Amino acid sequence: MTDRRFDPSKMAKLDNPERRKALPPEKILSQLGIQANDAVLDLGAGTGYFTLPAAKMTAGKVYALDVEPQMLEVLRERVSEQQSDNVDLVKGAIEDIPMDNEVVNQVIASFVLHEVEPLSKGLQEIRRVLQSGGRCLCLEWEKKAMEQGPPLNHRIHSDEMKKAFEDIGFTVTSLSFPTESHYIMIAQK
Template sequence: MSERRFDPAKFAKLDNPERRKALPPKKLLGMLAIQENDDILDLGAGTGYFSLPAATMTKGTIYALDVEPQMLEMLKERSAEQGVVNIQFIEGKIEELPLADALVDHVIASYVLHEIDPLSAGLTEIHRALKKGGKCLCLEWEKKETEQGPPLHHRIHSSDLQQAMEAAGFTIIEKSFPTDQHYILIAQKNG
């Protein structure tokens, strides 16, 4: 496992009451204006923090991608328990998405972009997988010392991510700071 990648043994950190209070998944997903039949790609889907609520917001397919098979197994179990049937589980890397071009209406990139090396390769793949005009919700740790989160040298400053996304063919349509530790970029595929 890459030292940048999240350790599946720490899965409880992904979904806890404090995180849900500070970063409510349905509220954040509302920033994408998800339509009834939209298809969504959740990068680093983990235990389903975004995949499961997104699956209730569309009749389309949720592509839950994770590099760790253990995380996908947990998500499969949670999906079955909740009776969710529109999630497709995909093992793979963001830098090499095993998906067709222009497949999805939206991409969720929650706490995963800092794990991609090089970042440009991952952003190129996200752009490729999105339909024209599709949106990407990026939730990341700001590049400053905090008690939680990845090491400072792995983090991407919000202005640096904005520049990288614009260089990859996106327009930033919204930038916000839901907490003093996190930022959100809503990026739309140009052209």
């Protein structure tokens, strides 16, 4: 585990009432425009904060990728409890997504791109697995000092993130700030 990776012993932070109030997953996912049969990839799926709501929005496959076996095991239990039969768990890193080219319509990258080294490799992988016209929702911490979240030197300013997506060939179609600490960027292939 690099010093940038989320510590799985802190997974309770991923799904708490304060986070749900500030960043409601269904409302955020509505910006992605998931269609009835879309295939969706949730990068750094963790405990399923976005995976499980996405699975209710599509009859297509929802791939939940995480590098941490501990996270995938918790998510496996949650998927079973909710009887989400369209979720596939995938162990792997964002820098080397173990999936074929152009297999998903939508990608969710929630609070994970600041962990990717180098960022350009992760974005190339997202572009590779996305079908033409596919979209990526990037939810990240703005690069400003605050008590919560990753260290300031790990954060990526929204302007830098936009440029990084564009440098890989994406078109950034929207940028919003749901809180003073976070931004949501939608990038289209």
